[in-house]
Amino acid sequence: MDKVSMVIPIYKVEKYIHRCVKSVLGQTYTNLEVILVNDGSPDQCGKIADEYQKKDPRVKVIHKENGGLSDARNAGMKLVTGDYTLFVDSDDWLDTNMVKVLVNYMLKYKADAVQAAFFYAHDDHLLYDNRYYAEDDPPILFNRNSLMKELVINEKVKNFAWGKLFKTSMINDLPFKKGVLFEDVFWTHLVMDRIQRYVMIHQPLYYYYQREDSIVSSYSPKNLDIIKGLKERHEFIEKKYSDLKLESYKLLLKTSIIHYWLLMMNNSKDKDKYFRKMIHGDVKLNYSHFFEAVKEDKDLRYQLFLFSIHPNVNMLYVLLKKAAEKYIKRTKQLQLKKIDL
Template sequence: MKKKEMVSIVVPIYKVEKYIHRCVDSILHQTYSTIEVILVDDGSPDNCGSIAERYKELDPRVKVIHKENGGLSDARNYGMQHATGEFIVFVDSDDWLEEKMIEIMITNSLDHKADVVQSAFYYAYDDKLLLDKRYNDNLNNLDNKTLMYELVKNEKVKNFAWGKLYKTKLIKDIPFKKGVLFEDVFWAHQVMQRVNNFLILHQPLYYYYQRDDSIVAAYTPKNLDIIKGLKERHEFLEKHYGELTHESYKGLLKMSLIHYNLLLLNKEKDRDRLHRKEIQSYIIDNYQQLKEAVENEKQLRQQLYLFSLHPYLNVCFLGFKKGLRAIKILPQPVGLTRVD
């Protein structure tokens, strides 16, 4: 009988006692059984460490690593170092998997000789499931140039590390950046540069759990790490994929405008306006390049122009459009579909 490829599944664990059983059970009950499950206890102060040890006692496929708290990136890096499989999957510990996820992804990877396979996913709430149904193709095979474009666009190809099956040799020497939020944005483009064949499965196989925490209530300036990550990626693109700089500028503008408004809603966390001033300076200093990048994007072009006059004009513009949608003069933006 032909040897089955081993899949290493890395699960960082920190303060998820409430969710860990759902996550790990969904992995151990996979129809593809040639797996090793690497549970990385990142110094969790609750009972996660002992729960992980019980799983290790019950199933020989489970490995447990206990370490001092170093954050999600550090925990993933530890997991990668201990992975022995030909393939790696990352799972966040409050998420869970369809029982055939690994089987479907490994089969498709081998059949299509894909370096990375990405599945669709559910936005999983306590009372509903939402799905992005804009892309209904059965499969998409992307070459490197198309892949990088789609990664920057962040619609078909997501920056998330989870929800993908990677060839281990592709990623093992590319660590996640420690000490940042949105670490995937700092990491994904480095990986995708090495990919010759990227496969998208539009079948949802991963449940991305949405906690109740409000982004406005939980917002801190640390969330601005995502802009740092996009700027770092922009420099990489300028060097290696110059034709994608306009698309990159679009993403930077969108994210800068979003976070400027979030900082406005959280003025007490930016009392001296340093963070808002930094965003405003970036937009003004790069105004001409941003203007060229959004030439064919009517709303972004309008937002950029209004913001350059005064940031509050952009806020008023968005509020006005929201009001028009509320009274159905403007259509609602295309969003997620409830599927349960």
Template structure:
């Protein structure tokens, strides 16, 4: 039987020795104390397992699971088996959370009688944070979404992200929906299955989660497994057409955006796609679905331009993007509205 008002915090752990103390301490120091903290050591070859065991001896709320390495999805699934709390949240082990995050989310969930709550977050770097203020400011009132609006926002992927972390869920909603094993971008395969069960969702704008951005370059660390994101979006598209047919065009738009990004990354990583077979697959998929994509982006001038250029030749689109980037650097065209930069040491916005 689930413990009323207890929040279970699942932390999958692998090769994060440098960051793990920061993560665990941020959870232990929460103003909301009715917690169960489940640390899942996914066969980490460094000292992570010993660090987790240390916290188990110092705080009775901490549980530790040691298992053979099986990946993030399997680690989260293992943690879910141990949950005894009425509510669940996930924290990735190189991230950390504000001391009032869980209290704020619990108060919000209870006030609005919601099924799930999402807080805003910082893209956290060593010396500064980035906060997405394109749609809301942190002082704005919470946004309440019904199921139809929630799925729409999830597909658009701006205000509502598919990330498992940064959200508080009723345990009963997610306990029977495991993460897909053996894939990257596992959240893309998982989130819509969860959100279809959510009747009321609340979005709060205070950035209470710190999403740590390592110095590792996405280009340097790109692998062919990253293409799992496109596969996940295609799989989700089937779900959308069957259950939310009015969102089909938004789903097509999301797939197109992902394809264009991955084609560029594949080109930058030609050594990992020596024969070009994966680039050809992406190119052929866009050409095959060109009319559907064109219809989906008809109200988006920028995407329409990129799609048209890509259709004639992918390099034409890449040249277009390169020229625009150069013009922005020379300030001949305006920078797009983006993220607010905040210096950590002073807590002030950097213009």
């Protein structure tokens, strides 16, 4: 059996850590190396990690000063000795068979990485994205170019580092960028650029926990790191995958508009409108590129035009459009499959 290394950064997750680690140690695939990285957590997480290390020889523990998720993952990677590596966030958990299933697909297709489907896990229900595939659909095999296209579109292949089993040789010299949020956006395309065979399966094996106090839920201007990451990735795309640059511009535009409204809804975080002016100015500066990217998308083309005039005009358009659609019932809202707990 090939060894699988699992890197789990830990910070302020005392409430969730047992659920996560037990799901890892309880895997039906047993040749594991579990690396718990205590990133200077002020609660009892470090002590809990040490207790798991005493109980199970597969567990290694690192204690370090707080440096953020990227720094913790990088520290964990220095101890990795497995043939494959899987990243797990410490408030999430795994299906008992996840590692076994991913390794089997890795071997069957001689792949460099395998991506599992996942649940958005809430306290009282799960959500499964069945817009593109059903759970029992056959796996999809991507080569490097088709993989990069799907990554840029960001619908089927996600930017997340977690939920994917990588050949360790593909990632062990690619550290995560320190000091940023959405660190995966800065990292994933560099990995995908190396991959020749990538398998995507549709069986949900990873539980992505949605908690109110997560980074995603508590917005601040620091969240604009995602735009910074997309810009950095766009430069990479223009140089190596120029046929995808319009898709890249399209996602950058949509993300910029979304974060403008998030800043507006959190007005106290941007009182002088510095960040909103920056986004608006950037869209106007790159108007011609964005227009070329969305000229076949009627709705986004309108949004771009109105947003460049004034963001509030675009907001009015979006609100009126949604109200009209709801009133005349011309569209069906895409909903994820819900499973009550």
